[in-house]
Amino acid sequence: MSDNILEVKNLIKHFKSKNGTLHAVDDVSFSIKRGQTLGLVGESGCGKSTIGRLILGLHQATSGEILFNGQDICKMNKKQIHDLRKDLQIIFQDPFASLNPRMSIGEIIGEPLLIYKKVKRAELDSEVRRLMDVVGLSKRFINSYPHELDGGRRQRVGIARALSLNPQFIVCDEPVSSLDVSIQAQVLNLLKDLQAEYGLTYLFITHDLSVVKYFSDKIAVMYLGQLVEIAESDELFKKTVHPYTQALLSAIPAPNIRQKMQRVKLIGELTSPIDPEPGCRFAKRCLYSQAQCVGQDLEFKDFGNSHFCSCCRADELLNTTISQ
């Protein structure tokens, strides 16, 4: 088995809509090493959740390959996908919508165990209690219903459910963005501990760059369905190449009064992902765009240390150390 647990190659997902074809994910490639975390960052509508769902086989890709342990998820039939879910799980963003309100916490966590016949009925209860213990949920909630729990606890239920089958890989789709900061930190620590203990691999989807820096080994930045930059976490923050990544980084208000925002200005707002022109989709908002940015397909350039960026002017921009 190779070092990479997951390899995504030239993944494309288009949705048909009334007004044309929506390019949700366009020609995205990346890989994740076993036991590591890839942070997938971008603004709303950039296709990051779609990628998460494609990996789980919840959407059918338009074209491209998703190799999980060497097997292509896009070519699997229903039975194979069913088996795959033992190894591949997801934690959803909204712990209010992703738990069945008519099932008790014990039933929610135990359901996957019964479907996959991992434990005998008699042992179910003790296994559920063990899982609740692992995620730090008090056992008195076993017969409670989701509405009785607050957001942080509900998210722990979601995590326990994802862990129940002992997966190798978990897609975390904005797992903390609906939680308060103090609870968010608790859940992030829990996810980190679980990774260390069970050797889990995460695809961590989020819009919050400070969370992703804390959490990820590698970060991929997306803009309107295109991957624009991918690098090791430290490297990306040290040497930010793509103008969009720079804008994104500079837009975060730092909780530090000595550090006033020095924003890299963006022109306008997100453009439509429906039937976009070929070339860099960010070009319309980019301060450095030139005629060459539009029309030709994106090409990834290597900047060393497995740092890749799609900007066609990246070399020039790096050399002139972009003045803001």
Place this chain on the structure above:
Amino acid sequence: MNRSKLLEIKDLTVEYRTDDEIVYAVNSLNLSLHSGESLGLVGETGAGKSTTALSILQLVADPPGKITSGEILFEGDDLLKAKRDFLRHIRGNKISMIFQDPMTSLNPVYSVGDQIAEVIYLHEKCSKAEAQQKAADMLEMVGIPKDRYDEFPHQFSGGMKQRVVIAMSIACSPKLILADEPTTALDVTIQAQVLELMNDLKVKLNTSLLLITHDLGVVAQVCDRVAIMYAGEIVETGTVEEVFEHPKHPYTIGLFRSIPTLDEKVDRLKPITGQMPDPTNLPSGCKFHPRCPHMNEVCTKMKPAMTNVAGTHIVKCLIHEGKLDPTEIMEEVNYVR
């Protein structure tokens, strides 16, 4: 700058009563705001931030909400005793509000321009045409071209809608703007644009701002003063310099430690343990004691008072009141960022 008090909230208590329980949303809250100043009100879900803002404009739904005691003085008038006509004159004119969700705070069947013009027409002695003219100017002021006057909210993106809401809130040059999580629903790059706009307008119009948020980063960029709320009370307040550089209350310190920052490398966050208390059944003594790392027996019995620690920096904690004095605690609490 004129340093007179524009808004003063004294001893405000708000409860939500249902048949079987009472939610204690705001408990004896004191707050003041000078003109031209911007204050950040920070707290987690259920801390009572929004209820405080709604109380100022008397918008707390009654029933179940009930303001049981307190005074809210705006330019010397107690809004809690004010007549309905007076409140109508104030709302949208002298005090305006920006709500969290721009998608639901605009009327979908009126054009954005007419929605702004309505506020002006209602509050200023002018003709409809003049109001429309001024509304168009307001749109320009927040960076939306005039020719989009006749468009409807669904034709705007989230950030643009929030700009429209801001245009509406500043249309009558209010003395005070209450902004309830104005950028929470927006993406970071759009959030940065909106914050910049609010900063510019604040300087241009010399309006006071009460900014409600859970994001300490936003406060650092926009506010002069900050008040940290926990379980319906203000636990710490001061200028942003005082609170951000020398946080004193264990809750505030915990909040800062919970945020991963971009410029430091942390291996592990040190979050506050436990959960927010149940507002129907608040802890005795200091409301933060079940989650506090320095909890002592005194904390479960005695209610802390507001203690002035330096300048305008006020903390509500028994440690700083001197009721607890082990030195190692002081060292930990006098943590400097």
